[in-house]
Amino acid sequence: TPVAACDFIVFGGTGDLAMRKLLPALYLRDIDGQLPADFRVIGVSRAGLDSDGYRDKVAAELSTHVPPAQQSAAAVDAFLRRLHFVSADADGSGNWPALVDLLAEAPQRIRVFYLSCAPRLYGPISRTLARRGLVSEHSRVVLEKPIGTDLQSARDINDQVGQVFAESQVFRIDHYLGKEAVQNLLVLRFANMVLEPLWNASAIDHVQITVAETLGVGQRADYYDGSGALRDMVQNHLLQLLCLVAMEPPVSVTDDGVRYEKLKVLRALRPVTGQLSATHTVRAQYEAGAVDDRPVPGYRDELDGAESATETFVALKAEVHNLRWRGVPFYLRTGKRLDARRSEIVVVFKPVPHSIWPGLESAMTPNRLVIRLQPDEGIRLHMLAKQPGPGGVRLRPVSLGLNFADQLPDRTPEAYERLLMDVVRGNPTLFMRRDEVEAAWQWTEPILHAWHAGHARMHRYPAGSGGPDAARALIESDGRRWNEDH
Ligand code: BG6
Numbered sequence: 422t423p424v425a426a427c428d429f430i431v432f433g434g435t436g437d438l439a440m441r442k443l444l445p446a447l448y449l450r451d452i453d454g455q456l457p458a459d460f461r462v463i464g465v466s467r468a469g470l471d472s473d474g475y476r477d478k479v480a481a482e483l484s485t486h487v488p489p490a491q492q493s494a495a496a497v498d499a500f501l502r503r504l505h506f507v508s509a510d511a512d513g514s515g516n517w518p519a520l521v522d523l524l525a526e527a528p529q530r531i532r533v534f535y536l537s538c539a540p541r542l543y544g545p546i547s548r549t550l551a552r553r554g555l556v557s558e559h560s561r562v563v564l565e566k567p568i569g570t571d572l573q574s575a576r577d578i579n580d581q582v583g584q585v586f587a588e589s590q591v592f593r594i595d596h597y598l599g600k601e602a603v604q605n606l607l608v609l610r611f612a613n614m615v616l617e618p619l620w621n622a623s624a625i626d627h628v629q630i631t632v633a634e635t636l637g638v639g640q641r642a643d644y645y646d647g648s649g650a651l652r653d654m655v656q657n658h659l660l661q662l663l664c665l666v667a668m669e670p671p672v673s674v675t676d677d678g679v680r681y682e683k684l685k686v687l688r689a690l691r692p693v694t695g696q697l698s699a700t701h702t703v704r705a706q707y708e709a710g711a712v713d714d715r716p717v718p719g720y721r722d723e724l725d726g727a728e729s730a731t732e733t734f735v736a737l738k739a740e741v742h743n744l745r746w747r748g749v750p751f752y753l754r755t756g757k758r759l760d761a762r763r764s765e766i767v768v769v770f771k772p773v774p775h776s777i778w779p780g781l782e783s784a785m786t787p788n789r790l791v792i793r794l795q796p797d798e799g800i801r802l803h804m805l806a807k808q809p810g811p812g813g814v815r816l817r818p819v820s821l822g823l824n825f826a827d828q829l830p831d832r833t834p835e836a837y838e839r840l841l842m843d844v845v846r847g848n849p850t851l852f853m854r855r856d857e858v859e860a861a862w863q864w865t866e867p868i869l870h871a872w873h874a875g876h877a878r879m880h881r882y883p884a885g886s887g888g889p890d891a892a893r894a895l896i897e898s899d900g901r902r903w904n905e906d907h
Contacts, residue, residue, distance in 0.1 A: 424845040426459040427531040428524060432546055433538035434464025434475070434506065437640060438565065440482040442596075443537060446837035448483055452496045455842060456503070459530070463505045463523060466538075467515065475506030511542040513549040521553055532560040533844050539644070540568055544581025551585045563592045563844055566657040567648065571869065572862040579855050592844050593853040597658040599836030599843075602794040602825075604851075606665045606766070607674070609792070609800070616790075617670070619770070621745045626787060628751045629767040629896075629904055630662050632794075633759040635712050637884065638733065642724055649731040651704070654755045656865040660687065661853075662794075663751055666766060667741050680854050687860035691740040698871035701739075703880060703891040704732035707758040710884030717758065717884045733757040734882060736892035737868070738899075752896050752903075758884040764794040767904040784816045791904060798825040798833070803906065820906075 429447065431439050450456055464475050483497055505523060509515035524532065534550060536543050543564055550556050562582060569575030582591060597603050610617060619625070632654060638645045645653065664683035671678030693701045706729070708719040720733050734756030741751065770788040789803040801822045808815035843851055853861075871877065880889035896903055 423455055423457040424460075424842055425531050426457050426527070427533060427845050428461050428463060428527060429533045429535065429841075429845070430463045430465060430520070430524075431535045431537055432465045432511070432542075433536070435466040435468040435470070435478065436537055438537045439464065440479070441486050442835070442837045443535065443841070444479055445483060445486045446835050446841055448487060448497070448500045449491060449835065449838050450842060451500050451503070452491060452493070459527070460503060461505060461523075461527075462503050463507060463520065465507045465509055465520065467508060467510055468506075469508055470506050472504065472506045476501040476504050479504060511538070511545045511549065513552065517549070517553055521555065524555055528557070530559065531845060532557070533563060533841075534560065535563040535844075537565050540564070540570075540574075540578055543568075543578050547582045547585040556585055560586070561590050561592055561844055561847070562586045563594055566593070566595055567652050568593060568858050569862065570647070570652060571866050572859060575859055575862050579859070583855075588855060589849070591855070592849060593855070593858055594840055595657045595661050595853055596836040596840060597661050598851040598853075599838075599840035600794065601833045601836075602764075602792075602798040603662065603665065603836075605798070605825075606662075606792065607679075610665075611670055622747045622749045624770055625749055626769045626771045627749055627899075627901060628663075628666060629765075629769070630659055630666070630751065630753045631767075631903070632659060632662075632755040632764045633761060633888075634755075634757050635759060635762050635885075637707070637712075637717060637758045638720065638723055646724060646729055646731050649704075650733055650735045650755055650757070651865060651868060655735055655737070655753060656861050657853075659753045659755055660861050660864070662766060663739065663741075663753065666768075667746060667751070669745070674850060677850075677854075679850060680857060684854070684857050684860055685743075686741060687857065687864060689741050689743045689746075690864045691742050692864065692867055693737070693739075693871070694867040695871050695874070695876060698868055698876045701737055701895075702868055702872075702877050703734075703736040703889060703895050704872060704877055705734040705756070705880035705882050705889040705891065706731065707733050707756075707884045708881050710758070710886060712758060712760075712885040719884065720758075730879060732872075732879065734759075734880075734888055734892070736888070736895050738895060750899065752901075754888065754892055754903075756882075756888055760885055760887050761907075762796060763907065765904070765907075766792040766794065768792070769901070769904075778814050778816075781814070781816060786816075786818060789904065789906075791906070793907075799823055801906075 507520045509517050569578050664686045667686045668682035671682045706720050736754035739751040768790040772787045776782045791801045793799045801820050803820045805816045806819045808817040880891045882889040
């Protein structure tokens with residue numbers, strides 16, 4: 422069913438995110454019939470374009486960022502007619518009067534102000550919106566991650582935006598929460614009886630969370646070099662995944678329950694400060710190498726040879742200090758320019774406490790549940806079986822596998838499709854509350870400080886490799902290994 426009529430205003434409307442994700446997502450919702458006739462999309466940025474120029478640019482970008490099966494000239498034309506463009510600046514200069522006029526045509530409509538620009542502009546844009554009288558009770562604001570670069574800057578931004586928008590109007594997006602595979606984690610845990618009774622420290626040895634990318638930093642070096650993998654991925658996406666794996670069952674998903682439970686996990690994380698960062702974290706940067714047999718430059722070459730202490734890879738050991746997870750480490754790793762694009766959660770169970778086959782103790786490898794998030798969403802449970810044949814028992818590793826595309830062949834919507842519609846509908850469940858974002862920073866910031874103070878040195882890894890050796894050492898020094906069965 423279509424959502425309500427809406428003016429969807431994208432600040433940073435000509436930027437990378439808008440072109441690669443936001444406009445394609447709106448287009449895909451449009452062809453599914455979810456955008457009503459009076460749904461407008463208004464791009465805003467400093468680019469010197471008019472609405473026709475914007476439509477041309479968007480048409481070209483859609484042709485590369487929408488899957489071929491969903492492209493149709495008629496549908497693209499219809500979508501382009503929804504688009505408008507205003508050239509304006511965050512601080513109120515440029516053609517703001519044009520935006521005021523456009524919005525004045527439909528004062529009662531829901532307004533979504535999507536801030537897809539540098540976080541330091543979130544406050545100034547909010548103030549300008551208020552000064553121009555554009556914010557009403559039907560307005561919502563969407564803040565892209567990372568909000569700020571540390572706890573204080575996140576608080577400042579939240580305060581500044583909070584002077585204009587009530588908390589219920591603020592949608593802090595983490596697109597990982599919109600991924601089908603990530604929402605499926607909740608279903609897997611809470612709609613199946615076979616897992617939850619084992620989902621705790623008495624049966625689980627440790628958990629691994631990996632988000633590996635083959636992409637380099639490319640066009641985004643300006644943003645990325647001031648951020649790095651810890652701020653860009655761990656503070657938000659990886660911690661959110663950790664929260665969904667570790668949280669207690671919420672009372673219900675229809676209220677704020679999920680957000681409360683995630684917050685409790687963030688607050689239970691053991692701080693990684695000072696010296697601890699040397700044993701619990703690894704940071705690294707990629708050097709020149711090859712991805713898919715194609716030579717690619719190193720990170721610093723992408724910055725035109727500039728020196729940089731920005732990490733493109735992080736591995737770390739996190740501990741959730743609560744009753745359920747006592748003594749169960751969560752190993753997290755993420756990086757750019759690795760050998761494969763692969764995101765997975767691996768739950769490694771404890772060994773069977775007693776072997777009834779004398780001498781086979783060392784062959785009793787523990788069960789492992791591999792939850793593959795992308796690409797090719799699926800689940801695989803590694804178990805032991807008897808090697809067929811006469812004679813004594815020999816144990817043989819086998820696995821039970823489920824590939825979602827085989828059993829559920831519907832097109833998997835992009836994360837942004839779901840989330841953008843949730844904003845228009847006013848459903849905040851999959852967005853981060855202020856206290857959650859700040860708790861995530863509270864845990865992340867000491868690691869940044871410890872690195873800055875020189876507690877963990879920067880490692881290097883060749884582009885296209887599996888990451889730095891130090892990341893293997895991090896987990897192997899605990900007598901464990903990263904999952905390598907894919
Ligand atoms: C973004 C990060 O939030 O997530 C990017 O800023 C990263 O650096 C991207 O590439 C990964 O998202 P996905 O959906 O491709 O896994």
